[in-house]
Amino acid sequence: MKLLYYSLLFCCLLTFSSCNVKSSGVSSPDENITVSFLLDNKGVFKYIIQYKQQKIIDTSAIGFELTNAKALKEGFMARVKKPVEVNETWQMPWGEQLNVVNNYNEVTVELEERDNLKRRVNVVFRVFNDGVGFRFEFPKQENLKEVLIKEENTEFNLTEDYKTFWIPGDWDIYEHLYSTTKLSEINAKSYIPKTNLAQSYIPENAVNTPVTLIGKDGLHLSFHEAALVDYSGMTLKVDTENLSFKSKLVGSRNIDYKVKRSVPFNTPWRTIQITDNAPDLITSKLIVNLNEPNKLGDVSWFKPMKYTGVWWEMHLGKSSWDYGMELVNGKWKDTGKAHGNHGATTENVKRFIDFSAKNNIGGVLVEGWNTGWERWIGFEDREGVFDFITPYPDYDLDEVTAYAKEKGVEIIMHHETSAATQTYEKQQDKAYALMKKYGMHAVKSGYVGKILPKGEYHHGQYMVNQYNNAAIKAAKYQVAVNAHEPIKATGLRRTYPNIISREGLRGQEFNAWSADGGNPPEHLPIVAFTRMLAGPIDFTPGIFNIKFNEYKKENQVNTTLAQQLALYVVIYSPIQMAADLVEHYEANPKPLQFIKDVGVEWLETKVLNGEVGDFVTIARKEKGTENWFIGSITDENKRDIDIDFSFLDDNTTYESIIYKDGKNAHWNNNPLDIIIEKKLIRNSDKLKFKLAEGGGLAISLKKKI
Numbered sequence: 001m002k003l004l005y006y007s008l009l010f011c012c013l014l015t016f017s018s019c020n021v022k023s024s025g026v027s028s029p030d031e032n033i034t035v036s037f038l039l040d041n042k043g044v045f046k047y048i049i050q051y052k053q054q055k056i057i058d059t060s061a062i063g064f065e066l067t068n069a070k071a072l073k074e075g076f077m078a079r080v081k082k083p084v085e086v087n088e089t090w091q092m093p094w095g096e097q098l099n100v101v102n103n104y105n106e107v108t109v110e111l112e113e114r115d116n117l118k119r120r121v122n123v124v125f126r127v128f129n130d131g132v133g134f135r136f137e138f139p140k141q142e143n144l145k146e147v148l149i150k151e152e153n154t155e156f157n158l159t160e161d162y163k164t165f166w167i168p169g170d171w172d173i174y175e176h177l178y179s180t181t182k183l184s185e186i187n188a189k190s191y192i193p194k195t196n197l198a199q200s201y202i203p204e205n206a207v208n209t210p211v212t213l214i215g216k217d218g219l220h221l222s223f224h225e226a227a228l229v230d231y232s233g234m235t236l237k238v239d240t241e242n243l244s245f246k247s248k249l250v251g252s253r254n255i256d257y258k259v260k261r262s263v264p265f266n267t268p269w270r271t272i273q274i275t276d277n278a279p280d281l282i283t284s285k286l287i288v289n290l291n292e293p294n295k296l297g298d299v300s301w302f303k304p305m306k307y308t309g310v311w312w313e314m315h316l317g318k319s320s321w322d323y324g325m326e327l328v329n330g331k332w333k334d335t336g337k338a339h340g341n342h343g344a345t346t347e348n349v350k351r352f353i354d355f356s357a358k359n360n361i362g363g364v365l366v367e368g369w370n371t372g373w374e375r376w377i378g379f380e381d382r383e384g385v386f387d388f389i390t391p392y393p394d395y396d397l398d399e400v401t402a403y404a405k406e407k408g409v410e411i412i413m414h415h416e417t418s419a420a421t422q423t424y425e426k427q428q429d430k431a432y433a434l435m436k437k438y439g440m441h442a443v444k445s446g447y448v449g450k451i452l453p454k455g456e457y458h459h460g461q462y463m464v465n466q467y468n469n470a471a472i473k474a475a476k477y478q479v480a481v482n483a484h485e486p487i488k489a490t491g492l493r494r495t496y497p498n499i500i501s502r503e504g505l506r507g508q509e510f511n512a513w514s515a516d517g518g519n520p521p522e523h524l525p526i527v528a529f530t531r532m533l534a535g536p537i538d539f540t541p542g543i544f545n546i547k548f549n550e551y552k553k554e555n556q557v558n559t560t561l562a563q564q565l566a567l568y569v570v571i572y573s574p575i576q577m578a579a580d581l582v583e584h585y586e587a588n589p590k591p592l593q594f595i596k597d598v599g600v601e602w603l604e605t606k607v608l609n610g611e612v613g614d615f616v617t618i619a620r621k622e623k624g625t626e627n628w629f630i631g632s633i634t635d636e637n638k639r640d641i642d643i644d645f646s647f648l649d650d651n652t653t654y655e656s657i658i659y660k661d662g663k664n665a666h667w668n669n670n671p672l673d674i675i676i677e678k679k680l681i682r683n684s685d686k687l688k689f690k691l692a693e694g695g696g697l698a699i700s701l702k703k704k705i
């Protein structure tokens with residue numbers, strides 16, 4: 001076994017000898033990826049990553065600058081611990097698949113300063129067949145009790161000018177359109193004048209992760225992090241001249257460090273997914289594998305579901321979140337002067353419940369049900385504004401939840417915190433207890449706006465802890481969380497499966513109102529290979545009334561109708577919204593059939609083809625029924641897609657319904673042109689499909705009995 005080639009220099013390292021350059025390394029189980037490491041003559045720890053003998057990360061240093069002590073970056077001695085090989089399979093309670101193989105070789109390098117402080121830090125590498133994760137462990141020690149990290153300077157020195165799919169390293173939001181440029185042409189600051197987001201801070205030429213790179217010979221890399229716990233989010237500062245990334249942590253304006261931790265502790269994993277092609281990036285399970293196993297135990301109280309909701313109608317301007325209370329003698333009161341345009345009324349919600357019950361949709365999200373919305377907009381001091389317990393007078397929680405129960409539907413709670421973290425924290429116990437009382441098991445939370453306390457950013461350590469603690473607390477009340485304006489997903493759903501989904505990208509809502517033309521057709525073919533590598537996305541697909549001229553002449557969804565259906569398979573989430581208005585679905589029963597049929601719980605996922613930013617085709621097998629569903633989407637270019645159905649079960653005939661772009665379909669000129677046909681399909685079939693510009697394809701395949 002070539003697990004390691006460390007033996008030659010092992011003794012040198014082990015005995016802390018004074019030889020100048022010491023090197024060692026570890027390979028992936030299939031031996032394609034090798035990480036080697038060394039100490040240079042200043043005692044700086046450096047690593048190199050090779051894939052199939054090609055250097056992909058050239059000699060790169062690590063090191064920490066501290067606010068409360070001397071930097072921890074040089075003068076090290078090193079000891080390499082005996083490597084271990086792990087090969088296990090674990091099961092996801094819900095996910096893209098049931099069984100996940102976790103197979104890697106791990107080696108720990110113990111670094112110790114040679115000077116009299118003798119501070120220690122370990123670097124742990126896990127090398128998988130699909131990439132590398134490494135983290136820093138600060139063990140218990142005499143001369144380091146608490147670290148105030150000013151900066152973590154982990155280098156990733158690249159070896160070519162990759163084609164890069166990136167969003168800026170914004171400390172406050174990920175809701176940007178992706179850019180596709182050479183690494184040497186990344187200019188994150190070019191986003192600053194264009195942002196009209198509720199909050200945005202782009203301090204330097206850095207990118208957020210996942211950031212995906214393609215090399216000239218087809219190598220695919222994606223940089224991210226795993227298990228982000230009690231630490232700051234990492235952006236990657238770009239050196240366009242030397243073609244390298246360096247970790248830059250998100251900070252705070254209130255303190256002169258970026259992370260504060262008591263020793264012992266571990267940092268998040270720094271991850272690099274490494275594949276020969278784009279589809280393998282999506283099937284890689286490296287990020288979840290680097291997280292700890294389920295700490296919640298039985299989570300069967302949450303069931304993956306499709307949901308509708310009082311949501312799109314507010315984004316279209318058909319109704320409003322607020323009810324129309326007025327300020328009387330310094331207190332917000334129901335004066336009976338409701339403006340009459342409130343969306344979350346008992347009656348309206350019942351309409352969604354009826355529709356959902358009829359169409360195999362398990363949940364109804366209700367936004368704008370609670371007091372506070374009037375006082376949100378324009379208030380700089382948002383603390384104390386939202387109330388997560390008190391419904392508006394026209395929303396009867398008892399009646400709505402009883403009605404939903406009778407119909408077999410669950411109400412999904414909504415907590416828009418307005419980023420006023422203390423108000424939310426104070427009310428969490430009561431708010432989750434209220435949910436438990438009503439049998440609600442999922443909450444969508446929101447963090448729009450600048451963080452309160454002022455000076456904090458959405459992706460800094462303070463907020464990382466806010467998001468994680470909210471989810472951990474929610475679990476105690478059997479509540480699952482879908483955060484918007486969240487911290488990025490880093491695979492924590494393995495440890496806390498009640499972290500079901502999140503936003504953390506430019507979602508469908510931008511198509512309803514953004515002044516810059518919404519999400520262009522290439523958006524989701526990029527997202528599938530970038531943001532989606534991090535974890536489930538609450539994108540809210542399924543808009544049938546693509547142009548919605550009745551509400552907004554200037555806005556539209558920039559895909560065909562067939563693509564809106566395909567998204568239920570392409571985008572993974574254990575909660576998938578059927579986002580359009582009830583009346584728009586009722587007017588289109590034929591395409592609605594796909595939403596009715598499509599699964600949300602998967603046994604298996606196969607990425608049949610794809611290129612980053614161009615197109616992707618994904619097939620998923622439903623848990624329980626073993627039916628298959630296929631989704632394929634393309635960017636602004638039309639294309640032919642070949643589907644080889646050999647993944648279907650042997651000796652089985654499937655009754656399929658195919659939803660494909662019509663002959664004249666086009667995301668802008670003719671988005672509603674769709675052909676829906678039935679066909680018997682077996683695993684010997686190979687079929688060609690035409691995807692229109694901005695188009696898509698959705699297929700349901702049920703076993704014929």
Ligand code: NOJ
Nearest residue numbers: 367416446448484503509
């Ligand atoms: C932004 C969220 O992304 C959106 O889904 C929600 O409707 C609004 N905030 C209001 O909370």
Ligand code: CA
Nearest residue numbers: 175484485503
């Ligand atoms: Ca948002």
